[in-house]
Amino acid sequence: MINVTKSFLPPLDEYTRYLEGIWDRGHLTNHGPLVFELEDKLRSFFGVKHVFLITNGTVALQIAIRAAGLKGEVITTPFSYVATTSSLAWEGCKPVFADIDEATFCLDPDSVKNKITPETTGILATHVYGFPSAVEALKEIADSRNLTLIYDAAHAFGCTYKGQSLASYGDVSMVSFHATKLFHTIEGGLLLTNRDDLAHKISYMRNFGHNGPEDFFDAGINGKASEFQAAMGLAVFPYLDRILSLRKARSDQYRTELAGVDLLIPSIPAGLEFNYGYFPVLFRTEADLLKVKTALNAYQIYPRRYFYPSLNTVNYVERQSCPVSESLSPRALCLPLYPDLKETEVTMICRILREAMGRP
């Protein structure tokens, strides 16, 4: 069976070495030394002032929305994982959907501008597949209207855009460390910010609102990461270069073997050092996509429809029209891509895909 992704596991003894330390100290969670060690590594890796390891990416997004004080309307993208939209709804904000740019799959700044009302308090944009949102245009819009700009940078680990880590743009960003992501802590997420005021709020909000054992700043939630999560991150971290180069090799192979097939392979945007986190392809029609998906499934190969359906159509939001997203979403498919994926497996996937498209 070949899934769209497969978790990277470091050698077991490298993980158990961290576990031995946890057993020695008896410190299992609550801001332990491994969490601090991983946060230190990630702060310099991303080049931001503050990072916070959080129990998962979705809770991290919810904390970011709270810390930024978003309420009323928040302009967001219909083309993302459902957690982007559901986090807003969960926090009592109204998701207002702007449309996406068909070249990058990310929010179209002109469409964002058109959706601003007096009720708008923020923008929540996703760097889809690790492709950069229009960071300069969105910053200009946010700054000129006094809106907070939050990025769902779940896919952006290891992406560098115009000389700085993609996850360092915006007022605050979230990177997901779920087991299926490029870098992971089993479950986990990271909040990144250069703003001291947001950092302070995040620090107490992820810890029940504590300001000392018997003193509370404000309402909080339990967003802490455990030592076991941090241990996994520390054990995976030394393999990053290898993970990235294996992903690049398989991506390059897909591009070569799919050349001439009647589908669009999005090109890597200029100025981006890419992480090869996903290999998306865009079919001309949904019927083509379904044909290919069925053919691959017959061989127990499971690509995923990232992202479908377009989130402006889920049943708990006010329906708003986003023609570009609604056109791309039914036609976008992510092919299997992970460090262990073999060259022969990519060749097989491409052969099945070409045959399904009637192109041997």
Ligand SMILES: *Cc1c(COP(=O)(O)O)cnc(C)c1O
């Ligand atoms: C994975 C993902 C999330 C959720 O992160 P978790 O760590 O799984 O909670 C949110 N947004 C996007 C775009 C994702 O891909």
